[in-house]
Amino acid sequence: MEIGYVILYVGDLAASVGFYRDVVGLAYKFTDAGYAEFDAGGVRFALYERRRAEWLTGRAVTPGAGGEVVVMVADVDAYAERLRAAGVPVLSGPADRPWGHRTVHVADPDGFVVEFAEEIPRARGRR
Structure with missing residues (x-):
């Protein structure tokens, strides 16, 4: 499947x-x-x-924000700069997350959250 x-x-x-x-x-x-x-x-x-x-x-069907789209990128900080330069409001980040991603979040025209993420080492002691 x-x-x-x-x-x-x-x-x-x-x-x-x-x-x-x-x-x-x-x-x-x-x-x-x-x-x-x-x-x-x-x-x-x-x-x-x-x-x-x-x-x-x-x-x-109700609009937006009921889900999230995650796009994996090689350099989330460069993507965040690209987003800001394009005038896209950043909701959060860039920030390191304990589950092993560095992320930045924006919203699409319907309010769906779009996360750009890059893999980083996971914080120790977390499951």
Whole structure:
């Protein structure tokens, strides 16, 4: 078994495509019928218009902040500088986390938290 797709339901597809393509740096593939797809390495990352998602699921889909997208990078401090230079508000970090990541957090247009993380040595004594 493997995870094939991660899909976020978004309010403004064009704004979200721009964010994930231009700010996050994911490789954009295509947009069709309220759906946009990116190549994110071993898993596909997609965006789907929230109004269409309600048709698909048969119930109202609430916006944003119900999840987090983590993007692994080689140098989180350089990414944080890139984000600031682009005018993207940083929610937290860069900071070392005890579980072995250095992270910086921003929010996408729908309020989903996007974490950029780089692996660092894990703090001793933690499980």
